[in-house]
Structure formats: structure tokens, C-alpha cells
Amino acid sequence: MNKSVFSNSLWMMSEKIISIFGLIFVTSYVAKYVGPNIYGQIAFATSLFQIVQIVSQMGSDVIIFKRLSKNNSSGIKLINETSFIRGVVYIFISIPIVFWSIESENNYSLYFIVACCLSCFFTSLDVYSVYYDARLESKKNVFVNVLGLIVSLFLRWGIAVFKLDPVFLSIPIIFTGMFPYFFRMYLFRKNLGIRASNKKNKFKYIRFLIASGSSFVISSISVAIYTRVSLLLLGFFCGSSLLGIYSVAVSLATSWIFVCNSFITSNLPSIFSSNNELETIKITAKLNILVILIGCVVISFAIIGGHYGISLLYGKDYVLAYTPFVILCAATLFSSLGTIASRFIAKYSGYSYLSKKAFCVLILSIMLNVIFINLWGIIGAAIATLATEFISLTLLNYLFKGGIVLKLHAYKIFYRG
Structure with missing residues (x-):
């Protein structure tokens, strides 16, 4: 393993070390405070919209990563021009779920479902992280993710310490997806000088994503569901x-x-x-x-x-x-x-x-x-x-x-x- 690959791996791991710290000292504290029932509701809502998130990306993470590895300029254009279709697919799938939840869930569950819906929406658009991973510049991803993670963990900790209503956990849930997306988008467009392209080029890249990603659609849906089947069925049964x-x-x-x-x-x-x-x-x-x-x-x-x-x-x-x-x-x-x-x-x-x-x-x-x-x-x-x-x-x-x-x-x- 060469030096740049190893260095990139260490940067990626350093971010997750902070996540582990949060899991051990913050998430566990919050879980103990709210109890298994509410914690289970949050887990169910998160799993539900993570499925929608993965489906809406249509395998674009793999396609973009592979394109960037071979042609950096083309990969950048693919990232920039296909955000629209990912957002549309996500909204199209998630709206019926939210409306169904309004009719069938209790107040706590509904708040968490809406919060997870918004958070995963931003995450579904955030393929900018793929660019930095492919370019072995994961330290930029780490900086953004760590900053957002620290704020989110602080908010969760504060809600538990001051024994606020668990519904306030919706705020850090939304922040977890929103902050990294906007920050990374800003860095990406500022540093690379991305300009808006004409509609012809935009639709060309969208057609490419749909054509290349069509084989990923069933795969994405299947993987998204099967990795969470145990959570969803356990909640049901x-x-x-x-x-x-x-x-x-x-x-x-x-x-x-x-x-x-x-x-x-x-x-x-x-x-x-x-x-x-x-x-x-x-x-x-x-x-x-x-x-x-x-x-x-x-x-x-x-x-x-x-x-x-x-x-x-x-x-x-x-x-x-x-x-x-x-x-x-x-x-x-x-x-x-x-x-x-x-x-x-x-x-x-x-x-x-x-x-x-x-x-x-x-x-x-x-x-x-x-x-x-x-x-x-x-x-x-x-x-x-x-x-x-x-x-x-x-x-x-x-x-x-x-x-x-x-x-x-x-x-x-x-x-x-």
C-alpha cells in the first residue's frame, strides 16, 4: 500500500474515531435517557429513509467514483449535472411515506420520520464526498464531517442533560445531513469553479446516469432493503x-x-x-x-x-x-x-x-x-x-x-x- 493510499485511509478513519467517541459517550447517554421504545422509533425512521436515500442515488456513487478514477473532468461534470435527478427521485418516493405516517404514527414517530426524511434528503444529494474520496483527499471530507458531527453530538448531549422533550432530537437529526451537504457543496464549487452548464449537457449526463445506473436500480433497492430487513421486520413483529x-x-x-x-x-x-x-x-x-x-x-x-x-x-x-x-x-x-x-x-x-x-x-x-x-x-x-x-x-x-x-x-x- 503506497503512502498516499495509507494516508488517505488514516484521514478517513480519524473522522470515524470521533463517531465512535460519540457512540460511546453521547449516543449511549441519549439512548439511556429516552429508553428503548423511543430509541427504537428513531431507528425505524432512520432505516426507512436511508432506504429512500440509497434508491434515489441510483448507484451514482459507484458510477461517479469509477468515472473520477479514469477521467477527473468528466467525473466532476457528472457530479454537478445529476443532482437534480437524485433530488426528484428522493422527493417522489418520500412524500407518500410521510403522508402515510401522518395517518398511522403517533406524535413522536411523526416528528422523527419528518426529521429523518429531511436529513436523508440532503445526504442523498451529497455525492461531493465521493469526489474527495476518489481523489485521495479525504481530509477535506473529514474536516466537514467532524465539524458537523461535533455540533450534532453536542445538541444531542444537551437535550439529554437538560432532560428536554425527546422531540427536540429532531433538530440534530436534520443537522446531521444538512450541514455536511451545504458545506461540501460550497467547497466543491468554490475550489473547482463550477459553472452552470446548458440544458443539453445537463440532460446528456442525466441520461448517462440513468442508462448506467439502470442496472443499479434493482440492486440499490435490494441492498438498501436487505441490509435493514432485520430492523424493519423486528419492529413490525x-x-x-x-x-x-x-x-x-x-x-x-x-x-x-x-x-x-x-x-x-x-x-x-x-x-x-x-x-x-x-x-x-x-x-x-x-x-x-x-x-x-x-x-x-x-x-x-x-x-x-x-x-x-x-x-x-x-x-x-x-x-x-x-x-x-x-x-x-x-x-x-x-x-x-x-x-x-x-x-x-x-x-x-x-x-x-x-x-x-x-x-x-x-x-x-x-x-x-x-x-x-x-x-x-x-x-x-x-x-x-x-x-x-x-x-x-x-x-x-x-x-x-x-x-x-x-x-x-x-x-x-x-x-x-
Whole structure:
């Protein structure tokens, strides 16, 4: 790993370290204050609109990243000219959800749903972060995200300390998505001198995004839903309180994924730009080994200290999160390896395959979650997630291009150089 890639990874990780600090000392304090029921309502609303957010982006993050890796100027234009279509798609999907919520939810849930709707709207437009990641300039993303995160955490902490009505949590929820978007947009346009283009060019890039992203639509919907199926179905079958407990397990179990994602994102330009298959496999295999080592360390710590940590930080109301937490740590490892495999497949333009695979994973995830949640509750939800991630990583990837992903996984086992 060269110096610039490693430096970029460290910058990306430094932001998430502050997020971990917030998760440990602020989010846990807020969760303890509001209790599992309200915390579960917030988790449900967040999951709902994160799905809308991902769908509205239509896979543009991968398309833009790949374009920037090969042609920086064209990638910049693609970012600038396609914001409109992402915003329209988001609004079109989210309005019916908000109106449905007005009729069916209680006051607290409605406030959180509207807040999450607004926050995720700004996040759906914010693909400027992709530019800085692709250019290995993640320190700019870090500066913006950390500033917004500190203010948001301070607001959450203040609401809990002064025991304000939990509805005020809507303010930092909105701020979390709004601030980074406007700040990054300002930096992007100021530094690059972006000018408004004519309608012909705008529609050309929109058509390109729709054409290139069409294979991502089903994939985006499927991935967005299947990664949150356990949360949504658990809320449906078991109620907000158990959902709140499970969401703590999810938050803790996925909190370390930023380390893996930092190295993955920083290595993507090398993977996408390589024209040699063996060299591509070699780079990706090294990345797999690194992720596995990190995951094994995290899982060991989760088993040893997880129960005590949850009890200390969140209180006795959340101790049921321990077992799902450990299981989900393993699922997070498989998910990180799956991200690498998906980008590896994307390198070979396997977008159609990824789309079909994602739909199969969605169906599998729904089936497993319905069965296991009804059998074992929150532990069943965690087991279903683990099984889904493992099958997605292995069997469903090995069918691509004569088993090239299997070759990749075998290579990392025997790799010595």
C-alpha cells in the first residue's frame, strides 16, 4: 500500500474515531435517557429513509467514483449535472411515506420520520464526498464531517442533560445531513469553479446516469432493503422496544466497519485502474487479508468485553443486545468482505450480475428474517443477518465469470508475497 493510499485511509478513519467517541459517550447517554421504545422509533425512521436515500442515488456513487478514477473532468461534470435527478427521485418516493405516517404514527414517530426524511434528503444529494474520496483527499471530507458531527453530538448531549422533550432530537437529526451537504457543496464549487452548464449537457449526463445506473436500480433497492430487513421486520413483529435494543447491537457491531471501509475506499482507484487481472486479484487479495485480521481482533474483544460494555454504557434495559452484538460483529466482517467482492465484480462491469444477485439476497434475507425472528426474536434477527451476509459473500458471488471471485478467495489463502 503506497503512502498516499495509507494516508488517505488514516484521514478517513480519524473522522470515524470521533463517531465512535460519540457512540460511546453521547449516543449511549441519549439512548439511556429516552429508553428503548423511543430509541427504537428513531431507528425505524432512520432505516426507512436511508432506504429512500440509497434508491434515489441510483448507484451514482459507484458510477461517479469509477468515472473520477479514469477521467477527473468528466467525473466532476457528472457530479454537478445529476443532482437534480437524485433530488426528484428522493422527493417522489418520500412524500407518500410521510403522508402515510401522518395517518398511522403517533406524535413522536411523526416528528422523527419528518426529521429523518429531511436529513436523508440532503445526504442523498451529497455525492461531493465521493469526489474527495476518489481523489485521495479525504481530509477535506473529514474536516466537514467532524465539524458537523461535533455540533450534532453536542445538541444531542444537551437535550439529554437538560432532560428536554425527546422531540427536540429532531433538530440534530436534520443537522446531521444538512450541514455536511451545504458545506461540501460550497467547497466543491468554490475550489473547482463550477459553472452552470446548458440544458443539453445537463440532460446528456442525466441520461448517462440513468442508462448506467439502470442496472443499479434493482440492486440499490435490494441492498438498501436487505441490509435493514432485520430492523424493519423486528419492529413490525416485536415492537419498538426490542427494535431499540437491537439497534444498539447493530450500532455497536457496525461501528468498527469504518476501519475496513477506509482501506477499501482508498484501494479502489488501484483496483479500478489496473488492467492486469493477476495484479487486480493480488491487490484485492491483500485487502481481504487485512479486513479478516481486523475483524478477528474486533470479534475477540466483543466476546470478552461486550456484555460489560453494554451494561456500563447503556444500562440494564439494553443488556439483551449482547448476544446479537457478537453475532452481528461476524456479520459485519462478512459484509466488509462482500463490499470488496462487489467492487471486484464491478471492475469487470458485472453490474447486471450484481443487480440480479442483490435481488436474490433480498428474497433470502426476508425469508430468513421472517422465520428466525418469529423463532428467536432479536437473536434470530442477528442469525438471519449473519447467514445472509455469508451466503451473499460466497455462493452467490462464485457464479460470476467462471468463478473469478472463488479464485480471489482461494488466492488470499495461498498468497505469500
